[in-house]
């Protein structure tokens with residue numbers, strides 16, 4: 273792409289070139305390199321021979337800046353060459369070598385995000401990814417952790433430590449949202465001081481932002497995102513509130529009959545289905561519910577439906593092939609058909625899991641992590657449920673303990689190869 277002669281100069285004089293055109297900028301930059309460096313660069317790019325481009329701390333920025341001007345490309349010889357030099361530079365000289373250049377810093381940040389994302393294998397642009405974002409309690413050191421799991425056929429686990437999480441009280445809830453093709457994670461409520469907090473984590477910017485406070489404190493509530501709205505359901509109170517993430521505004525959309533905690537929620541078409549939960553009515557003893565409630569998100573009409581075969585609170589629920597699968601704590605599985613509002617019990621899981629994560633992969637339900645309360649052990653298998661055969665199978669062993677206190681699934685938009693919490697969150 274680079275030629276020794278200066279054929280591009282006449283293009284500048286023609287008057288209709290946009291001076292902000294990145295290709296033109298790049299050409300001008302190359303033309304203005306010192307002669308010797310420009311010749312070496314051209315030789316390097318034409319035959320890839322490293323002897324022509326000996327990088328050192330003085331000329332590194334000269335060449336890396338060229339990389340920062342170009343569209344990021346994995347196959348870029350120059351970029352690869354600069355990065356390997358950069359990685360070899362002793363850490364105290366690293367930032368000096370960029371000479372405080374913001375463009376180059378940005379290019380490096382992009383690179384580092386991608387690197388961490390794939391454990392060293394830079395992923396292709398345009399692929400779509402499903403991730404589990406799992407908030408764990410490290411019981412040993414009483415720290416909250418986030419684990420990000422790539423939910424592909426081979427699970428890839430990225431362990432991320434999130435210091436700021438300690439601000440969320442016990443019983444906080446989490447959900448993800450895609451807005452303008454960008455992924456966000458919302459965390460709200462919890463016991464103690466954080467009860468009225470709502471935080472928005474911008475995955476791309478890797479930053480937490482504070483949302484307006486909730487009107488009432490909630491903990492052990494359900495959260496779900498529908499387009500640009502986040503619904504918060506129950507959590508020690510009966511109300512259902514909608515938060516519009518664009519307008520940053522709350523509105524109450526309905527009330528359950530009772531104050532409940534730990535309900536599950538799934539969206540199907542224009543309805544939110546709300547399952548189970550524990551009543552916290554002052555006049556009654558606490559008890560689990562087998563209830564199904566159905567909220568029409570267009571009219572805000574809330575109605576009851578047939579009860580489930582068992583009462584429960586907490587657990588996980590996902591949609592698979594137009595059926596809702598509900599896995600309460602303790603290992604049972606319920607299949608609910610939103611077309612008929614009928615439900616039935618499915619085969620019991622292999623383990624009596626609590627605090628686990630459930631997701632769909634290849635038309636199977638998968639459960640991961642948690643603890644087996646009857647055995648008092650961590651669940652170290654990934655189990656799969658086949659709906660056609662109504663049976664569970666152990667899929668693989670995992671090495672990590674996952675006592676999951678909150679989780680959400682993040683469906684990455686295409687062209688967004690950024691991993692949540694990829695470096696210390698500020």
Ligand SMILES: [Zn+2]
Pocket residue numbers: 333336337340370373374375376377
């Ligand atoms: Zn630069």
